[in-house]
Amino acid sequence: MSVCYSKPGAARYSVRWTRTGWVVIDPAGRIARDGGNSMAEAEQAAARLQRAADCKVKVGPRACLCCGQTFESVGLHNRLCTSCRSRGDGGLPNSFSFAGATGRRLA
Numbered sequence: 014m015s016v017c018y019s020k021p022g023a024a025r026y027s028v029r030w031t032r033t034g035w036v037v038i039d040p041a042g043r044i045a046r047d048g049g050n051s052m053a054e055a056e057q058a059a060a061r062l063q064r065a066a067d068c069k070v071k072v073g074p075r076a077c078l079c080c081g082q083t084f085e086s087v088g089l090h091n092r093l094c095t096s097c098r099s100r101g102d103g104g105l106p107n108s109f110s111f112a113g114a115t116g117r118r119l120a
């Protein structure tokens with residue numbers, strides 16, 4: 014294994030079995046890639062996405078996952094605009110419920 018994780022401990026991709034096959038789950042708990050039949054294939058895809066994410070942390074304007082308003086993100090973990098973050102975790106959209114159902118809290 015010679016996978017270059019430039020930022021160990023940063024946002025991680027994972028693989029998970031679902032009804033449609035092996036999927037890659039992104040650090041935000043969303044499906045980044047789906048429909049794979051092989052776990053090894055999914056893990057390779059996850060490693061590729063991980064490397065891309067590690068080498069290119071998203072900084073700059075992006076749409077808030079909660080209200081859709083554009084705001085200035087400071088990184089991959091920064092998915093909600095200031096007003097939504099200050100509101101806390103209440104009233105999250107479905108994508109967050111999906112992440113929460115796995116037991117992972119990403120906020």
Ligand SMILES: [Zn+2]
Pocket residue numbers: 077078079080081082093094095096097098
């Ligand atoms: Zn918002």
